[in-house]
Amino acid sequence: METLGLKPNDESYNQVMTAFAKNRDIKMVETLNKEAEEKYGIKPSKYRRNALILAYTKSNDGLNAEKVLREMV
Numbered sequence: 001m002e003t004l005g006l007k008p009n010d011e012s013y014n015q016v017m018t019a020f021a022k023n024r025d026i027k028m029v030e031t032l033n034k035e036a037e038e039k040y041g042i043k044p045s046k047y048r049r050n051a052l053i054l055a056y057t058k059s060n061d062g063l064n065a066e067k068v069l070r071e072m073v
Contacts, residue, residue: 008040012046021055029055046072 005013013036020028029052036042049068056065 008036008042008059009046010036010042010048013042014045014051017048017051021051021058024055024058026059026061044057 002008002037013032016030020032033044033048033052036048037044049072052063052068056062056068
């Protein structure tokens, strides 16, 4: 995102993470989520967590999907 001159925010991370989630690329979704938190200090939102849940469920990883869901409540 920075190479395009864009300042990342929660919405931009959510959109990119959702795209990778739809393609079952869990590693990239996890990497992007970690980057948002650690590099930019962007707190996890319900939208980014939903992208994580989507990635896990599309990859038949119900345990991690449930873990993220429990973090939300």
